[in-house]
Amino acid sequence: MTRGGLGAGWLSLAALALIVALCAFAPWVAPEPDALRPWLGAQPPGTRSVAVPLVVRLAVGAPGPGGRRAVYEVDEGEERLYRCALRRGRLEIIGPDAQPVGELALPPTALIFGPGGCEGPAGPGVLRAGGAPPPWLHAAAPVRYVSIRDPGPLRSVVVEQDGAGRIARIVRDGQPLEALEIAGDRVRSLEIDGRARTTLHLLGTDPLGRDLWARTLYGGRLSLSVGVVATLVALVIGSLYGAIAGWRGGRTDALMVAGIDVLDAIPFLFVVILLMTVADRSLLLFFAALGCVQWLTTARIVRAQVLALAGREFILAARALGLPTWRIVLRHLLPNCLGPLLVFAALTVPAVIVEESFLSFIGLGVQHEGRPLDSWGALIQQGLQALGSDGSRSWLLLAPASMLAVALFALHDLAERARQRLDPRAAGGGR
Amino acid sequence: MSFLARRLLLAPCVLLVVALATFAMVRLAKGGPFDAERELPAEVKAALAARLGWDRPLPEQFLRTLVGVADGSLPTLSPGQSVGAVLAPRAAVTATLGAVAFALVVVLGLGWAVLATRWSGSALDRALTHGTIACIALPSFVIGPVLAWLVGVRLGWLPPLGWGGAAHLVLPALTLAIVPAARLARLARAALAHEEHSDHVRTARAKGCGPWRVLLQHILRPALPPVVAYLGPLAAWLLTGSVAVELVFAVPGLGAEMVQAAINRDHNLVLALTLWFALAVVACNLLADLAVAALDPRVRLT
Numbered sequence: 001m002t003r004g005g006l007g008a009g010w011l012s013l014a015a016l017a018l019i020v021a022l023c024a025f026a027p028w029v030a031p032e033p034d035a036l037r038p039w040l041g042a043q044p045p046g047t048r049s050v051a052v053p054l055v056v057r058l059a060v061g062a063p064g065p066g067g068r069r070a071v072y073e074v075d076e077g078e079e080r081l082y083r084c085a086l087r088r089g090r091l092e093i094i095g096p097d098a099q100p101v102g103e104l105a106l107p108p109t110a111l112i113f114g115p116g117g118c119e120g121p122a123g124p125g126v127l128r129a130g131g132a133p134p135p136w137l138h139a140a141a142p143v144r145y146v147s148i149r150d151p152g153p154l155r156s157v158v159v160e161q162d163g164a165g166r167i168a169r170i171v172r173d174g175q176p177l178e179a180l181e182i183a184g185d186r187v188r189s190l191e192i193d194g195r196a197r198t199t200l201h202l203l204g205t206d207p208l209g210r211d212l213w214a215r216t217l218y219g220g221r222l223s224l225s226v227g228v229v230a231t232l233v234a235l236v237i238g239s240l241y242g243a244i245a246g247w248r249g250g251r252t253d254a255l256m257v258a259g260i261d262v263l264d265a266i267p268f269l270f271v272v273i274l275l276m277t278v279a280d281r282s283l284l285l286f287f288a289a290l291g292c293v294q295w296l297t298t299a300r301i302v303r304a305q306v307l308a309l310a311g312r313e314f315i316l317a318a319r320a321l322g323l324p325t326w327r328i329v330l331r332h333l334l335p336n337c338l339g340p341l342l343v344f345a346a347l348t349v350p351a352v353i354v355e356e357s358f359l360s361f362i363g364l365g366v367q368h369e370g371r372p373l374d375s376w377g378a379l380i381q382q383g384l385q386a387l388g389s390d391g392s393r394s395w396l397l398l399a400p401a402s403m404l405a406v407a408l409f410a411l412h413d414l415a416e417r418a419r420q421r422l423d424p425r426a427a428g429g430g431r
Numbered sequence: 432m433s434f435l436a437r438r439l440l441l442a443p444c445v446l447l448v449v450a451l452a453t454f455a456m457v458r459l460a461k462g463g464p465f466d467a468e469r470e471l472p473a474e475v476k477a478a479l480a481a482r483l484g485w486d487r488p489l490p491e492q493f494l495r496t497l498v499g500v501a502d503g504s505l506p507t508l509s510p511g512q513s514v515g516a517v518l519a520p521r522a523a524v525t526a527t528l529g530a531v532a533f534a535l536v537v538v539l540g541l542g543w544a545v546l547a548t549r550w551s552g553s554a555l556d557r558a559l560t561h562g563t564i565a566c567i568a569l570p571s572f573v574i575g576p577v578l579a580w581l582v583g584v585r586l587g588w589l590p591p592l593g594w595g596g597a598a599h600l601v602l603p604a605l606t607l608a609i610v611p612a613a614r615l616a617r618l619a620r621a622a623l624a625h626e627e628h629s630d631h632v633r634t635a636r637a638k639g640c641g642p643w644r645v646l647l648q649h650i651l652r653p654a655l656p657p658v659v660a661y662l663g664p665l666a667a668w669l670l671t672g673s674v675a676v677e678l679v680f681a682v683p684g685l686g687a688e689m690v691q692a693a694i695n696r697d698h699n700l701v702l703a704l705t706l707w708f709a710l711a712v713v714a715c716n717l718l719a720d721l722a723v724a725a726l727d728p729r730v731r732l733t
Contacts, residue, residue: 409565
């Protein structure tokens with residue numbers, strides 16, 4: 001192996017370790033992944049936004065935003081609500097004065113409101129009555145409201161806290177108040193003890209204003225853990241099956257190998273897709289299903305190793321000593337299969353990650369309480385959807401795609417190096 | 432048992448296992464296509480079950496499903512549309528895309544390996560060793576969106592999505608072909624390198640055979656069996672791998688339909704697709720096995 005090759009190996013290892021560490025410590029290195037800021041919309045990497053929740057609830061005696069003295073600058077501009085409805089497949093717009101509107105120009109700050117509250121930015125553009133409805137208006141969502149705010153005068157809300165972090169006083173424009181609710185999209189700035197409180201969006205935000213860096217790291221947690229756990233499942237099932245087949249030999253072996261042959265010829269991805277549609281897509285099911293796809297090769301490897309080892313002297317000695325079969329298999333046979341097994345495991349982890357991401361990509365990913373969990377595949381799919389017609393929101397696609405690509409490349413590279421170390425014949429044509 | 436008989440026996444076994452497994456999964460599952468929305472009246476459910484044939488005994492259902500998949504008459508959730516009517520036009524699209532991608536894989540992969548062997552140790556050869564690893568690591572649902580964004584949208588050279596003329600074929604076929612072409616190039620390069628130093632090649636060189644003739648007649652021919660053995664599963668892989676590609680590029684093929692049917696819980700359609708894909712995979716593997724046996728007589732003895 002050349003010195004340059006060794007250097008690249010360290011590079012892969014470092015990249016992988018960095019990604020794993022970032023994903024593992026995601027709560028410490030990234031903001032909250034589910035914090036919605038619909039008024040922000042999709043913003044490019046490096047944007048800063050005011051660190052406020054969707055609704056700021058302040059009350060005397062309740063926990064405050066931190067620090068001693070917090071100052072919110074609130075935009076109290078007028079809000080106009082337009083009712084947009086689908087009428088016989090055409091768009092109908094009713095203005096705030098209950099009169100039909102022919103044309104409605106949407107500023108970038110226009111927000112859509114549905115029965116469940118804010119649903120995100122309406123996007124800049126022009127709506128025409130009688131024309132084709134915008135994408136957010138369809139049969140399942142036939143009535144929506146668009147809120148357009150004209151910027152108005154800024155009012156400051158001062159919140160003073162006691163030493164225990166509880167709110168002692170709320171003052172708006174010199175008037176003391178008992179409680180106050182501020183919509184997050186109206187807060188222009190937040191200063192705590194004289195320092196502006198903002199969130200840095202390292203990789204930008206998605207169309208709902210969620211931090212992409214945080215989502216990518218949390219998605220990586222899911223992808224990586226499915227990769228590792230499903231690989232372990234595959235190793236356990238495969239080694240047991242292979243060890244039994246190789247150890248028993250004879251007719252049992254022939255039957256078990258025929259079983260592997262049959263299973264190997266099944267297009268498993270489709271069976272997994274089918275499984276995902278008929279079962280609830282819990283994390284446990286993913287571990288089991290993806291592990292079950294991968295165990296066949298493990299079984300073949302272990303069986304071949306066990307067959308080769310079964311006739312060796314130390315196994316003969318173990319049998320002559322009267323050791324029970326399980327002890328021979330677990331203590332003497334399986335440890336001798338570890339080398340090839342480890343290389344195979346190193347190749348299986350990226351394969352499982354790809355399968356999990358693929359399932360997420362096609363919309364059949366892991367669900368938790370009926371809600372799909374973020375994973376690299378799902379983020380790539382959402383990024384592709386949100387690219388925009390001119391492809392200007394490329395960070396939404398490129399950030400998760402490059403994270404996944406780097407992780408997969410590093411895993412492959414390391415596995416390939418390990419294989420070449422352990423098996424000099426496999427050194428790809430002598431190089 | 433001879434090689435051929437064993438292979439021919441295995442194929443129906445596989446199909447039967449797939450059919451039983453998929454049928455059991457669909458029938459034993461709790462969720463049906465009508466569960467998510469509001470409750471349906473009992474007589475509507477009964478009528479739907481009768482139309483889909485779900486009110487009959489399970490063994491009869493299984494046989495009817497098999498027959499219905501075979502002749503395409505199995506009803507889908509959409510009224511009046513049989514499985515055959517839904518899938519036939521889409522099968523043509525997927526077959527076209529798969530065939531173009533397959534040709535690309537063979538030309539790019541084998542061509543690169545042959546050229547790298549001809550000029551062994553050159554920059555081309557080194558690029559093969561190092562460049563292909565990067566390609567192998569990337570899944571099609573990463574390559575596809577990035578290509579669609581870069582070539583289709585930013586540069587605007589090719590249509591980023593849709594189906595129509597030859598221009599629409601380029602990006603999906605390329606996305607499908609990159610990974611298997613890289614794998615094939617590595618595999619073929621290793622096989623060629625193995626043959627390059629064998630005795631018969633040295634003899635041919637010693638007798639004054641030209642470099643191209645040695646390469647194509649004496650090195651390539653014995654190196655073909657592993658390549659062909661890879662191409663069989665590859666044809667099947669192009670079918671399965673095309674799911675993501677068809678979704679990315681909005682190609683109206685079987686893979687996109689599979690995902691849509693799965694999300695709609697159109698169990699009959701998913702079952703039919705799974706069985707057809709299984710048949711394609713088994714047939715491709717069988718063909719590859721037979722081709723390898725024809726190319727390399729030693730295989731037939733094992």
